[in-house]
Structure formats: structure tokens, C-alpha cells
Amino acid sequence: MMLSRVADSIYWMSRYVERAENISRFINVNLSLILDQQLEGHEQWEPLVRITGDYEMFKAKYGQATGDNVIEFLTFDKEYPNSIFSCVRSARENARTIREAISSEMWEYLNRLYLKVRDRANHKREVLTTDAHQFFTEIRLAGNLFDGITDNTLTHNEGWHFCRLGRLLERADKTSRMLDVKYFILLPSLADVGTPYDELQWSALLRSASAYEMYRKRHGRITPEKVVQFLMLDGEFPRAMLYCITKSEESLHDITGTPMGAYANYAEQKLGSLRSELAFTSTKDIIRKGIHEFIDDFQDNLNNVDAAIYKTFFELSVPGS
Amino acid sequence: MRFEQYQLDGFYDEMFNPDGTPRSGALVLYQRLRSLSEGELLRYQQAAERALLNLGITFQVYSDNEGTEKIFPFDIIPRIVPADEWRVIESGLRQRIHALNLFLQDIYDQARIVKDGVIPEDVIRSAKTYRSICEGLKPPGGIWCHVTGTDLVRDRDGQIYVLEDNLRCPSGVSYVLENRRVMKNTFPGVFADTHVRSVSDYPGKLLDILQQLAPAHIANPEVVVLTPGIYNSAYFEHSFLAQQMGVELVEGRDLIVQDGFVHMRTTRGLQRVDVIYRRIDDDFLDPQAFRPDSALGVPGLMEVYRAGRVALANAPGTGVADDKVVYAYVPKMIRYYLGEDAILPNVPTYLCWQENDRRHVLDNLDKLVVKAANESGGYGMLVGPHASEAEREKFAALIKASPRNYIAQPTLGLSRVPVIAGDTIEGRHVDLRPYILYGKDIYVLPGGLTRVALKKGSLVVNSSQGGGSKDTWVLSGNGGRNSGPNHGGGLSP
Numbered sequence: 001m002m003l004s005r006v007a008d009s010i011y012w013m014s015r016y017v018e019r020a021e022n023i024s025r026f027i028n029v030n031l032s033l034i035l036d037q038q039l040e041g042h043e044q045w046e047p048l049v050r051i052t053g054d055y056e057m058f059k060a061k062y063g064q065a066t067g068d069n070v071i072e073f074l075t076f077d078k079e080y081p082n083s084i085f086s087c088v089r090s091a092r093e094n095a096r097t098i099r100e101a102i103s104s105e106m107w108e109y110l111n112r113l114y115l116k117v118r119d120r121a122n123h124k125r126e127v128l129t130t131d132a133h134q135f136f137t138e139i140r141l142a143g144n145l146f147d148g149i150t151d152n153t154l155t156h157n158e159g160w161h162f163c164r165l166g167r168l169l170e171r172a173d174k175t176s177r178m179l180d181v182k183y184f185i186l187l188p189s190l191a192d193v194g195t196p197y198d199e200l201q202w203s204a205l206l207r208s209a210s211a212y213e214m215y216r217k218r219h220g221r222i223t224p225e226k227v228v229q230f231l232m233l234d235g236e237f238p239r240a241m242l243y244c245i246t247k248s249e250e251s252l253h254d255i256t257g258t259p260m261g262a263y264a265n266y267a268e269q270k271l272g273s274l275r276s277e278l279a280f281t282s283t284k285d286i287i288r289k290g291i292h293e294f295i296d297d298f299q300d301n302l303n304n305v306d307a308a309i310y311k312t313f314f315e316l317s318v319p320g321s
Numbered sequence: 322m323r324f325e326q327y328q329l330d331g332f333y334d335e336m337f338n339p340d341g342t343p344r345s346g347a348l349v350l351y352q353r354l355r356s357l358s359e360g361e362l363l364r365y366q367q368a369a370e371r372a373l374l375n376l377g378i379t380f381q382v383y384s385d386n387e388g389t390e391k392i393f394p395f396d397i398i399p400r401i402v403p404a405d406e407w408r409v410i411e412s413g414l415r416q417r418i419h420a421l422n423l424f425l426q427d428i429y430d431q432a433r434i435v436k437d438g439v440i441p442e443d444v445i446r447s448a449k450t451y452r453s454i455c456e457g458l459k460p461p462g463g464i465w466c467h468v469t470g471t472d473l474v475r476d477r478d479g480q481i482y483v484l485e486d487n488l489r490c491p492s493g494v495s496y497v498l499e500n501r502r503v504m505k506n507t508f509p510g511v512f513a514d515t516h517v518r519s520v521s522d523y524p525g526k527l528l529d530i531l532q533q534l535a536p537a538h539i540a541n542p543e544v545v546v547l548t549p550g551i552y553n554s555a556y557f558e559h560s561f562l563a564q565q566m567g568v569e570l571v572e573g574r575d576l577i578v579q580d581g582f583v584h585m586r587t588t589r590g591l592q593r594v595d596v597i598y599r600r601i602d603d604d605f606l607d608p609q610a611f612r613p614d615s616a617l618g619v620p621g622l623m624e625v626y627r628a629g630r631v632a633l634a635n636a637p638g639t640g641v642a643d644d645k646v647v648y649a650y651v652p653k654m655i656r657y658y659l660g661e662d663a664i665l666p667n668v669p670t671y672l673c674w675q676e677n678d679r680r681h682v683l684d685n686l687d688k689l690v691v692k693a694a695n696e697s698g699g700y701g702m703l704v705g706p707h708a709s710e711a712e713r714e715k716f717a718a719l720i721k722a723s724p725r726n727y728i729a730q731p732t733l734g735l736s737r738v739p740v741i742a743g744d745t746i747e748g749r750h751v752d753l754r755p756y757i758l759y760g761k762d763i764y765v766l767p768g769g770l771t772r773v774a775l776k777k778g779s780l781v782v783n784s785s786q787g788g789g790s791k792d793t794w795v796l797s798g799n800g801g802r803n804s805g806p807n808h809g810g811g812l813s814p
Contacts, residue, residue, distance in 0.1 A: 005575055100569070104376075111376070
């Protein structure tokens with residue numbers, strides 16, 4: 001049992017940390033793709049903004065996409081709610097309202113992270129010109145550290161499950177979007193499929209999801225089908241969409257006590273059907289439907305899950321109030 | 322670090338005797354400070370500030386966007402209270418809280434003290450913080466003021482006075498605990514040698530007295546801390562205390578009154594709440610009982626409270642004794658209820674509603690401190706000797722317009738403690754706020770918040786007005802290992 005408001009904040013705290021981490025992964029995948037291909041910069045950067053779903057906002061403020069302005073937008077823009085800076089700030093703001101519900105180590109870590117990113121934001125030129133790689137690596141590591149602190153200092157009861165639920169749903173969404181980057185980048189050069197170029201791109205994508213070595217162990221040669229198989233449908237790799245959805249469903253059922261395989265509320269129903277859809281599809285089906293189309297549907301379904309969680313746990317309506 | 326330039330300037334110094342030798346309890350600390358090189362003390366100071374920032378021990382500054390949080394300025398040179406002096410303070414505070422609680426019980430019941438002519442009825446009735454809605458209330462155990470933070474000051478001659486009682490929602494105890502945590506990391510050796518009394522059991526004691534407030538038949542009472550929310554200047558403290566006690570921190574919107582009980586909204590539906598440690602003023606507690614425009618409180622809460630189905634700490638209505646006119650009568654209350662003389666005296670107080678006092682105040686505005694009866698936090702106040710002619714005239718007019726709302730006190734030469742000021746050490750004025758818990762018995766935390774006016778010459782210690790804080794070391798013996806004949810040297814003449 002926990003306060004609805006507190007559960008809401010825990011859920012969003014961990015979503016925002018995961019989001020910040022994944023934005024640094026997006027930027028990272030793009031940076032390495034560009035280095036590998038020596039392509040014209042702006043063609044490569046616009047897709048990155050498009051997959052965030054916030055292209056209109058970007059365009060109004062920055063106009064033509066370039067490496068610099070896209071990275072600035074995604075990293076330090078204080079007005080853009082999904083920039084790394086804003087995500088870390090929101091994570092920390094959420095943590096600040098629930099300090100009594102989380103461990104002091106979690107709070108102190110997020111507080112330090114915020115102070116550091118705020119400081120880096122004040123020296124953004126320097127960061128973007130000389131320390132970009134190190135900065136994004138640090139943010140990636142920060143997400144992992146926070147997860148570790150959470151796992152080792154927070155009692156694994158309801159609060160922890162809300163934390164994990166938020167983290168994994170966010171991660172599932174972002175892994176799907178990372179695959180989408182590849183889709184956008186492939187568009188102008190469909191002829192390259194299966195060439196060494198193509199293999200480079202898939203490798204970069206795998207690396208950005210910290211999946212390269214694990215993929216090699218599982219599938220060996222890099223082929224598009226297998227990469228899709230691995231990042232979407234693997235049940236054991238912790239950044240794979242199916243893994244995230246399966247484990248988040250476990251947490252959801254731990255929160256409510258409803259047996260797996262059944263549902264007692266809207267959130268369980270939505271997440272359960274999303275999990276089975278993913279679990280019982282195949283790479284062939286996905287490619288036949290179109291990777292982009294499949295990802296689009298997946299993201300819609302995730303949004304529905306999120307709305308259902310909100311209705312079920314956070315927005316507690318009381319008769320007569 | 323050098324004390325050669327340190328001046329006492331004729332004030333009582335908490336660290337030094339008038340002849341410049343360190344007071345016996347301060348000897349170990351003094352020697353330690355002297356042994357530090359020029360830069361070392363500053364490095365410690367910076368490390369302590371960084372620790373507070375990283376821990377997020379901050380308060381809210383209104384009207385500022387990005388940096389809405391600031392650390393409460395902190396000076397690492399502690400203020401030392403010797404054991405024998407603390408014994409007097411402690412017994413004085415027990416006596417005072419005991420009498421004040423009897424007063425609150427009486428004033429909302431038979432008001433014998435009024436009938437017996439000790440306090441004029443008009444003084445009580447005209448206090449803005451008197452709550453007629455509390456008449457006839459019987460809080461659990463007859464206790465009204467569960468948590469008190471009494472402000473003490475010391476004058477030039479060494480006499481300690483009670484300046485304010487703060488019977489509503491005194492804040493600052495979290496800084497006492499966290500300052501101590503930081504200081505232990507900064508001066509571990511001095512701690513061991515000075516025999517400083519621990520303050521760390523405060524949250525446990527607080528939880529005890531809160532749980533005791535629940536009806537006896539409830540085995541595991543649900544205790545919560547009620548905060549106005551994240552934008553309140555004391556939010557850190559509310560969250561800290563909830564965390565340390567392991568209870569929920571709730572906002573008004575988390576609570577709801579239903580079927581005659583208070584509940585909180587949880588992920589598993591409504592959950593009954595038994596005890597509320599509220600850090601919201603009476604005015605905002607329940608829009609149905611107090612201010613109807615308040616969105617912070619819980620509609621219907623007072624009705625549940627009156628029915629005895631939820632306990633509140635502190636009880637509503639305690640603010641009447643914080644009224645500065647009522648404050649002037651506390652020594653009389655102690656005599657009336659306990660038959661004793663006050664151990665800790667009040668600051669002499671002129672009541673402007675009395676004609677003789679008023680005339681004296683108006684004739685001596687340049688020497689007195691004038692205060693509004695219902696303000697706190699250093700607001701609504703005139704420090705006569707430091708004020709301009711125009712300010713004094715403004716207050717003269719205010720006093721004449723509503724004499725009941727003003728009191729005046731002599732300007733005390735508050736005692737001083739060394740602080741780090743740039744690259745030197747200088748004396749600054751301080752007060753002391755100990756914390757008292759009233760449960761089955763009265764507990765005085767051996768320590769307190771030493772607030773310090775960091776601006777040179779300033780007498781205003783409030784954090785909203787440029788004040789900072791220091792750790793307060795109450796000693797368990799007289800001066801620790803190195804006490805005895807004083808060969809530690811001292812200030813140069």
C-alpha cells in the first residue's frame with residue numbers, strides 16, 4: 001500500500017532517468033553512424049528528432065536540423081521537456097517530492113546528477129565540442145548506476161515494482177524508437193541492404209543498445225532479421241522489447257497480487273494483451289507488416305498501457321469527492 | 322587559523338571569557354581551530370557546504386526560478402553549551418512548557434486564569450490566534466503543544482532570556498540533525514575529546530509521542546506528516562522527518578474525510594489515518610473550519626478531530642500563547658499554575674495597550690525593539706537603534722492606531738560566537754532554539770538550532786533575513802578530557 005501520489009512520482013522518477021539514458025543512446029548511435037558513413041550531416045540528424053515525436057517543436061525553434069542544434073535540443077534545451085537536462089531535472093523533482101519514500105542514496109545520487117548536468121548545461125559549448133562522447137557515456141552510466149542503487153537500497157515491495165514498471169516500459173518504448181532510427185536512415189539507401197555498410201549500421205545500433213556482444217553470442221553473424229529478432233523478441237536480453245514487457249507485467253502483478261495470466265484491472269488487461277501479442281509474433285510477421293508500422297502500433301499500445309496505469313493506480317477517484 | 326584579530330567588542334562571547342581566554346568547554350575546540358593552517362579551515366567550510374548541497378539540504382526561496390533552493394548558510398565553528406548551563410536551560414524549558422500546556426488546557430475550558438484576574442479576558446479574546454472553535458476541546462492526554470521550539474537569547478551580562486515560545490509548527494530541527502551529521506565528518510577528533518551529547522534520537526522520540534496520541538485500542542496507528550507541499554520553505558524538513566520516522570508524508574490533496582474518519586488515497590484505495598503531525602498552520606488546516614479559501618488543508622478534518630477519531634499534533638489553538646502580548650504573561654502563568662518562579666525569565670516587555678507602557682515606548686523608540694504581536698520570522702519589527710527617523714515615525718503611528726497589536730522590548734546585546742567571515746574569524750550575534758517534545762513526559766533535545774546573524778552587526782538571525790546556522794554542542798561533562806586549569810592560551814590582549 002502506498003500513496004497514489006507517491007506511486008505516481010516513483011513511476012515517473014524512474015521513467016525520466018531511463019529516458020535521459022536512452023536519449024544519450026540515440027545520440028550515440030547517430031554519432032557512430034555518421035562517423036562510419038561520412039554522410040552529409042543534416043540528412044542524418046533530422047530523423048533523430050522525428051522519432052522523438054517532437055519534430056514540430058524543434059523546427060519552430062531551430063529550423064534546419066544540423067548535428068549541433070539537434071544535439072543541443074536533445075541534450076540541454078531547458079524548454080524541451082524531453083531533453084536530457086529536462087529529464088534529469090524532472091526525475092530529481094519527482095524524487096524530491098518522495099524523499100521519504102525512497103532511500104537517501106537514491107535521492108542523493110539523483111541530486112548530484114542534477115547538479116552536475118546543470119553545471120554541464122552552463123558550459124554546453126565546451127561539452128558539445130570536446131567532451132560529447134564522455135558526457136553521453138556518463139549519462140548512460142548514470143542510468144545504470146541509479147538502477148543499481150535502487151535495486152540494492154530500496155525494499156523490493158510496491159515502490160520498487162512501480163519503479164521497475166516505469167523503467168521497463170520506458171526502455172521498451174526507447175528500444176523500439178532506436179530501431180526506428182535505423183529504419184529512417186535506411187530509407188534513402190535501400191540498395192545498401194546486406195552490404196558491409198549495412199552491417200556497420202546494424203552493429204552501431206546494437207552497440208548503442210549495449211547489445212553487441214550479447215547479440216554475437218546468441219546469433220553470431222549480423223543480419224537484419226536476427227537483429228530485429230534480438231532487440232524486439234528476445235526474452236532474456238534486458239533491453240529487448242519482449243523482455244521489458246514481460247518483466248514489467250511481472251511487476252504489475254506483484255503490485256496487485258493478481259495471478260499471471262489473468263487480469264483484475266484495465267492496466268493488467270492492456271499490458272497482458274501487449275505482452276502476448278509480442279510473445280506470439282515472429283520476425284517474419286514483423287517484416288511482412290513493416291518494421292516501422294509494427295513499431296508505430298507498439299508505441300500506441302504502450303501509450304494505452306501508461307494511461308491505464310494512471311487510471312488504475314494514480315488517479316484514485318473517490319465517490320462523492 | 323588565527324584569532325589575533327578577534328574582538329569581543331564588549332559582548333558576551335559564547336566561546337571566550339571576557340579576558341580573552343577560551344571558556345573551559347571550548348578549550349579542545351579552540352586548540353583544534355588554532356592548529357589548523359590558514360587554508361584548512363576554509364577548506365573544511367567549503368567541504369561542509371558542498372556536503373549540504375549534495376545531500377539536498379535546502380530551503381525554498383520564493384520568486385526565483387532556476388535556483389529555487391538554497392542551502393541554509395552554515396558556519397562550521399560550533400556553539401558550545403556547558404553542561405551546568407544546559408541543566409538550567411533544560412529545567413527552565415520543562416517548567417515553561419508544563420505551565421504553557423496547563424494554560425492552553427485552561428483557556429479553552431474554564432479559563433480560571435482569567436476569572437482569577439491573572440490575565441485580562443480582553444488580552445486573550447483580542448489575540449488573532451485565539452480559536453474559539455477550540456473551546457471545550459479535550460486533546461488526547463490533555464496535551465496541546467507536543468512539539469515546541471523555544472527561542473532563547475543571551476544578553477551582554479550573560480543572562481539567558483526566553484524570546485519566543487513557538488508553540489505552533491516550529492521548524493529547524495532537521496538542520497540540527499543534518500548539521501551534526503556534517504560536523505561529525507568534519508571534526509571527528511574534537512567530537513571524541515569534547516563529549517558532545519547526541520541529538521540523533523529525536524526522530525525516534527517524536528514517533529513515540531505521535532503514536533501515543535492514537536486511541537489505545539489501535540495496535541499499529543497510522544501516523545503521517547502533513548505538509549503544505551514542495552513549495553513550502555520548510556519542505557525539506559517535513560520530508561526529512563517523515564523519512565526518519567518511516568511514515569508517510571502527505572499533502573492535503575492526499576487526504577479525504579469519509580464516513581467520519583480521515584483517510585489517505587493509496588494505490589489500494591482509502592487507508593485510515595490515526596495521527597497527523599501537521600506542519601500547516603491552523604488557518605489552512607480545514608477550509609470548513611478556518612479559512613475557506615485554503616486549498617492546502619482537508620475539508621472536514623476539524624469535525625473528525627473533535628469527535629476524537631484523529632489526533633493532531635500540535636493541537637489547533639496553541640498559537641494563542643505565541644501572541645506576544647500573551648507571552649508577556651507567561652511568568653505569571655508559571656506562578657499561577659505551578660506556584661513557582663520562572664527559571665528562565667522573559668525579556669522585559671512593554672505592552673502598548675497599557676497607557677503607561679505606551680507612553681514609555683513612544684518616548685524611547687530609538688532604544689527599543691518594537692514587534693507586532695502576531696508576526697514572526699523577523700517581520701513587522703522595528704529595531705529602534707538601527708532604524709531611520711522615518712521608520713520610527715511609521716511605527717509610532719502604527720502603535721497609536723492599534724496599541725493592542727504592539728509590544729516593545731529593550732534592545733538586547735545578543736551574545737556572539739566566532740564565525741568564518743571571508744578569510745578572518747569575527748564575532749556574530751546568535752540565538753538558540755532548543756526543541757521540546759511533550760508526550761508521557763517532557764523531553765528536551767540536548768542541542769538545538771543556533772541561528773547566527775551573518776551580516777556584521779546585525780541582530781536578526783532569521784533565515785529569511787540573512788541568517789545562518791551552526792551546530793550546537795551541549796556537553797555531557799564540563800569541558801571533556803582537557804578541562805581543568807586553563808593553559809590553552811587565549812586571545813591577544
